[in-house]
Amino acid sequence: MTLLGMPTVPAQLTRDMGNGLTFTAGHHFALDPALEIDMFLERLFGPLSVIAQITKRCNFDCNMCSETKMLPDPTLKQLERMRDNLAGVPRIFLSGGEPLLRRDFGDIVDMFADAGHVLAVPTNATKGLQHARRMAGKVAFANIGLEGPRATTNRVRGDYDEVMRGVRALQGAGIPLSLSAVVFRSTLDTLQFTCQIGDVLDVGKVKFILPLRKGNALDLDENEFISEDEAARAFDRLLDLRSVHDWRPALRMTTWTPENEGHMIVVEPNGLTNAWPVYDAPDLFEPLGNLLEEPVSEIWKRYRFKRNHVMKYLGRSIRTAGREVKPGA
Ligand code: SF4
Structure with a gap:
């Protein structure tokens, strides 16, 4: 079943996703301005974007990491089932934990790329060298977590030099990049350096996000928020x-307003599918169903944050700037 049209042009370029939706070179969605949001929502039978956690494991221990609960990795067979149940979703994040820790990551990329999704990979890039070749031409962009300069990245996230080695490997293989940094009070002065690094690397977007109170972030000093x-x-x-x-x-900045509540749909390694972040839910996850047992179109029916989902992924409920999206659009 197709929920929206499939991409028609190569990964690095703007893609027409059908139904007035475009995936831009800035690595985000844009909607035909002539289309009303409500009209677009009525046409949707599933999400625009889903985060599939193919592992919870990670080789970093970032001080804001929300994903500290461990679960066994899904098998390739289970991932196939999830892929089938995600048919028609325009964009899939193959996420973690750290997804490149999976030795079979290349097989997973093949599995999802063959289904025609825009594939995005949030990663710390430290295993970039091992996987870059298999990702090339199939992953629309790798989103690298980087808190700007070496000293800050080393303090907040993990080994900057290891990250940058991976970044160079991914870029050398021709994989488009984006950067993602979490904003703390103690990192405010470094945001400009993250932008400069992003410009030097010619990334599609630099994304800033405020920390959520979950996992390691529960131990952060209150002053950091x-x-x-x-x-x-x-x-x-x-x-x-x-x-x-x-x-x-x-440029994009996401903060945790009511308009952004629950806008993400996260599939855990055991198939449990959640709206995230739901501010008063335990662990900020509101269970929606299990993707191993039913198609995402069924899960979508009971998802109460559809409008937040669409508004966020169209950049209308967050701060944005870019060649494709005007500030405040
Ligand atoms: S934030 Fe990402 S890179 Fe950091 S520990 Fe968590 S999963 Fe790993």
Whole structure:
């Protein structure tokens, strides 16, 4: 069953996804401006984007990591079942934990790429060299977690030099990149360096996100969580610097407002599928069903954050700037 049209042009370029939806070179979705959101929502029989955790394991222990609960990895057979039940979803994140820790990651990429999804891989890149060749031409973009300069990345996330070795391997194989950084009070001064690194690497987008109170982040000093106003000022400052320095990547900043609640759909390694983050739910996960047992179109029917999902992935409930999306659009 097809929920939306499948991509018609190569991974690095803008893709027409059908139904007025485009996947842009800034690695996000855009909707034909003539289409009303409500009309678009009525046409949707499943999500625009799903995060599939193919492992919970990781070789880093970032101080904001939400995914600290361990579960066995899904087998290839189980992943095949999930893939079948995700048919028609425009974009799939093959996520973790750290997805490149799976030795069979190349087989998993093949499995999902053959189904025609836009494939995105959030990764710390440390195993980039091992997997770059199998990802090339099949992964639309790898989203690298990087908190800017070496000292900050080493403190917050993990070994900067190891990450950058992987980044070079992925880029050398021609895989488009994006960067993703978590914003703490103690990293506010480094956001501009993340943008500069993103510009040097010619990434599609630099994405900033505030930490969620889950997993390792529960141990963060309260002072590390900035307010909505502070986030707005930080983003405005980046916009000013962007025009001074002529940074090219799209910029995005996600904060945890009511409009963004539950906007992600996360499939855990055991198939349990959740709306995330649901602010008053245990572990911020609201269970929706099990993807090993039913198609995502059934799960979508009982998902109560459809509007938040669409608005966020169209960049309308977060701060954005880029060649494709105007600030405040
Ligand atoms: S945030 Fe990502 S890279 Fe860091 S420990 Fe968690 S899964 Fe690993």
